[in-house]
Amino acid sequence: MPFWKVVTNPVVVLLFIAMCSINIVLYTIANWTPTYLADERGVSLIMISIIVAIAGFGSLLGSFGTAYIVGRYFQHREKRVIFVLALITAGSALLVYQSESIAMLTFWLFLCYMCSVMIFSTMFTLPLKRLHESIVGTATGVVNTGATLGGVFAPMIVAQLVGTFGNYQAVFVAIAVAALITCLFVIFIPNMKTIQKA
Template structure:
């Protein structure tokens, strides 16, 4: 194989993985808008709406660890194909049901599919991408959160305003297309020369050792807290904007699409900062971003002017997404590529637990405060500050 062919294959691999990530993030973001007409149609309380959103993250958290182990054992392609096939089926089924139990059940099974994608994707990066490029490529994957958000809050929101069921028919179609792309363009379990050399000489690391690694545990806890904020914002921001400023779903979608652009910028920014300006200074970067996020969130909470609120929201999204991407990319510097799938699976379990806790906890706090969002916003600000404190104890060995 010529150098040009290898480069073209690498580009195809990266684009394929980014397509899958984009549709996955579209799914995660779109439910927060779809829950508005679903709640109105079926007269759901904020707590019940939170249960629907949290059901997804319950299964998502449970499947991270086994998916990481399977990705390390059987390779990325098998795990990614299984994950995308499941998400295709249950995205389509979600648009067909009409009661609370089935909404929760199908979001739960959609989370099972989603749970295989991050560790499978990280394993693919570890298998096929040279070590020096992995941190930046991983940040590109996280940058698709913004792209998925743009799709969710433009195309998705417009379809939801027409009929929320149409949006999930489209989403299932997109997942099917992503599955076909992985089947066609992702290589099988073959390794590049760099990875093969590393794995031939690697020590026999037991899974229990990975599970008890202090850096894994600290990143696991930090990810719970940063995602409590991120998915709390994603889950309840559309409802907050509608309640506070009496906006239509179309207008909310437009504003959140602009917010998603800043999330994309944050992910790209994290890759640049981690690679060029904060190499070996990752802790300092993440802690500063966490503190800035908390300050912007408090300002957003007390703002009653839409223009100022949007400025604070954009800054909040920029800082929080940069912090998350930096933490999610950091394992490629901390751990060997032969165990990156298992490590990412464990760490991303923390992400999923944060996503599971946030919607229902914040929904309960909103209901407890008689519709006020003050308690929920303060809890998110506290979570991100504690996250920064935990990051201070992570050490590069």
């Protein structure tokens, strides 16, 4: 199958963009939350380590939860799962910044991280479930490239936003927007495996 036919396949394009945007969410949460907590909230290093550990536990739960919940109860309804989780991710990202107490901030960060990991894990299975066997190998590589680019773009976006606005509020808005972009593009992915080879 010609490579250009794979990269122009509508499902591949949608997954590429969606994986890029959800990885922007994940990389930003994982790598920039400690900086935000130290610089803008004045949280001690010990407390930051506790908060990050709790959020990381959310990531662990998200990975295992996806395998069990989606695999058992939501086969062929992955888009609905991603849609709901993306809305929760976007809302919880905004509430991380709005929370006045560290306890509530930690809760919303935990929820944001858990849901975004569940989205990523669910989307990772979609090439196998939605693409023809003749292109699924190459397509998975293209989609994973989108995920990698999300990790590349995330620090540049954060640096630009913090430099422009002088605080992290715009960063959490950007996280919410990226989650909603994921949701938007996943909506247009077919519900069943495409019959066409390309």
